[in-house]
Amino acid sequence: MGFEFSRMIELMPEIWVAFGQTLYMIGISLAVAIILGLPLGVLLFVTDRGLFLENRIIQSSFGFVINMVRSIPFIILLVALIPLTDLIVGRTIGPAAASVSLSVAAIPFFARIVESALREIDKGVIEAAVAVGATPWMIIKDVLLPEAKTSIVQGVTLTIISLVAYSAMAGVVGGGGIGDLAIRFGYYRYDNTIMIVTVVILIILVQLIQQIGDWTSKAIDKR
Structure with a gap:
């Protein structure tokens, strides 16, 4: 079965709902990753x-726990966290439920990115701040984060792109979104049209995210 334009038009309502669910999952998990992953990093x-x-x-x-979570394939993590998802959200399917696993996967991922970004800072800058009597909080707020902001923004971009891929996998267990649409209509019903459309949507989304991330990191880079 080839690509059918009329079939795509017919499925546009489903596609828009799935796209909205994907953005919803990514938005929640990214917010959690930044709120918890940044201080952890x-x-x-x-x-x-x-x-x-x-x-x-x-x-x-903390390093051991982060490495342990990151070593678990996401599809296995989805299944392993079903009891926690049910406890937090009250259900195990849908975008909100999938956001729990996405957040757990994103937190250590982003934390390592933040840690790597901070390691790029010249140690002399940190030593100078310590020498003048700056408190740890002042060093973090006024030295570390400003110096690493460009790399952190690039890390946010990378995290979002990874979440797009993870959210597609969440469709395997009924998480909703583009991945769920591809599984239900494309795979189970052998519908090539919906498979092509979902792939194109994901490619465009990733390209757009990368472009915005690159522009933002260049805009705030004052070096």
């Missing part, structure tokens, strides 16, 4: 050896 950096809040126990413990 900062904590991993400042507690490392030689830094002003060095604490090997905290650094190693």
